[in-house]
Amino acid sequence: MKTIQGKFVAEPERFEFSAAPMHQFELQRRDFFKILGAGIAVFVVAKEALAAQETAPGSPSFHNEEPPREISSWLHVGEDGTVTGFTGKAEMGQNIRTSISQTIADELRVPFESVRLVMADTTLTPFDAGTFGSRTTPTMTPQFRRVAEAARNLLIGVAAKEWNVAPEGLVAADAKVADPSSNRSLTYGELARGKSLAQNLPAEDPVTPATEWKVAGKPLPKVEGRAFVTGSHQYTSDIRLKGMLYGKVLRPPSFGATLTSYDDSAAKAMSGVTVVRGGDFVGVAAPSAHEAQKAIDSIRTQWKEMPQVSSKEIFSYLIKNAEPTSNERFRHEEGSAEQGLSSAAHRLDATYNVAYIAHAPLEPRAAVAQWADGKLTVWTGTQRPFANRDELASIFHIPESSVRVIVPDTGAAYGGKHTSDAAIEAARLAHTAGKPVKVVWTREEEFTWAYFRPAGVIEVKSGVAADGRLTAWEFHNYHSGMSGIETPYDVANQLTQYHQVPLVLRSGSYRGLAATANHFARETHMDALARLVKMDQLEFRMKNLSDARMRAVLEAATKSFGWPRKKTQEGQGFGLACGFEKGSYVATCAELAVDRSSGNARVVRVAEAFECGAIVNPDGLRNQVVGAIIQGLGGALFEAIEFENGRIKNPHFATYRVPRFRDVPEIEAILLDRKDIPSAGAGETPIMAIAPAAGNAFFDATGTRLNDLPLVSNGLRAA
């Protein structure tokens, strides 16, 4: 058996890679007023911005370097009082357009409705490494607070000069600066008129504490919600340019297949069709989507395929093929796990397997590319517009300044849209065709040629004292990744290690990355240990936990759920899990019902407590938490990519089951608002405890321990 390593770029956890080069600040700034007109502008140079980008532990290639300085947010107050914020982050449904606008309105003291946000446009917005890792809220919130505060102070300064008074006595509120001593006031628009004032500022200025927020912290509705319910919002796949062609790319029959014979004469004979072949790329552009499809179907090809690892044998393959250098990626040791294990009153060892799953965002990968005068503009739904720009520049041998990547608010990503595939394809076709080209991947392409959340194997060895205190914890993750790998429990003797394995399928980021796999293994194991020492699951966890924030979410979730619950019917079970990742805490209780005659297992009720510091928008946060629970149920219960010899065997919604209406349990989301703690992101962590909670509930219901994800397709027959 072979893998096709080398064919694909290794990208298990993207944010281990350091970010793109420093931006040309002065150039950008000169153009700034040209684009926006006169006014007041503030730029923030945030020294810590990139340092904070990194959360994965132990990546020496990054930690030993001085993080580059990054200009990450701009703000402009126009002569008409319009406030425009600029950020390289992209909106993909996580609702940051709304939450960032709230932060700006709050700090600048303007109505929410007057704030406009320009996002993810490599020409108009400051450099950003990408929208991932739950970094938007923790980085953008303080930065925009600082720029907004600076802009407010500039406006106060202009008013003070105008009135020839001291700025200290002036008050900014409702988009005006007022002088209470003389009852005078001027609007921000009036103050900005005819000015071209710009300021840079360091990132350490104080900001308004969460307890004094007026616009932030409120459950405001999604910005431009009306455009979405009327269908008028233009996603990438909706863009139509004058003279635009439709592109299609020829896909090999299996991963790594090489072309051995090729005949495109029929396609070339079709009217209006451009065929492009270069290296292993074959694509067509045609006046309509169906003509493009017809042209691609008419190309006669033969391929050389090779045998590859299949889903049936993937887990043993991962263990056997771990790289010997793996301990350089992540290894954490305290005390002696060996001694802790030998002195334990009880030992429990287990192995956990986690399948490959797909993101399957409802808007497939798409891009529209247009060339003019040697310059390239691409609209595409990507989480990394600047990386896309750099890749395009490198592929077409043009300067980065000749490429503009624009990200329209996108039909979701969940970590699945880091790459530039569709952008490159559209740009390539447009380059030869001499007209704009749109490429929209089919669902089958999306399931096959995107990338997956990596499969993994996790081995746990543990020891526990007679009183329920953990004495030893040894945790080995093969391949799936390092997020959430470290135990939050107090244990003196521990060894945690990540073992890298060459890629089998193209793999990359996913909402929460490996945190779901690592929490599934850890929290399933904790459940089994609690039973081994005959303790209640909550009591056992609390006995081994000193982290007050973790204890608080556990208390909140179990209180809402009514833990411990007495079973009232056959096939009923209750499970609990908790975790910490990316600055936020989660605890999840699940009730599961197993119907032994039909073999169906269904999660019927969930109570999840979540805490991410000060809440910026409670309605948006609740939407994220509930959505994450539901999406997480898919990977927990039934989602799995099946593959054999380089072919995906279930690349359709008919064969790859995702959560639907019927799968939705009753959900209580308990949001703990910690106004004393800086806001963390919330897009990922709420997803990671539902799988172990459901698995633990399955054991409670049936007495059968399921150590594999997904639970039901791998384990139900055993019940």
Place this chain on the structure above:
Amino acid sequence: MAKLMEIEVNGKRYAVNYPPDTPLLHVLRDELGLTGTKYGCGEGQCGACTVLLGGAPRRSCQIPVSAVAAKPITTIEGLEKEGKLHPVQQAFLDAGAFQCAYCTSGMVMSSVGLLQTNANPKQEEIVQFLQGNICRCGTYPRIIEAVKHAAKLMQGSAR
């Protein structure tokens, strides 16, 4: 071979020249520019492309354009009347029943179809009717709330 056909969409008649087996979805999006109707799977599995055909919700990716000549089609763009949102659209907005909102058009059209035949659906009836519509962001509970809210708005305005 392309064939000239006439179809009625949102009360307007259009002459379209397409091979008869072309999915209605492509004609709506690429020819008429009605891009509110979305491509999600092309297999009738996700509901993103739902339109009303003669008042009933149908997957436009599964209907050949030649099959719709006799029946009026309503797309998401045809729901708003004189600047006023359809109650289902208003209810989705009020409930914040979306995240990325790519499924929203299809969800709204399916819900309009449901409420036309069942003015006051029970939770289980909503679940059953919308089972073919996927929201990958997991906003299902809010969509159910929106449908219930829309039913109330529509009963209120009918009175």
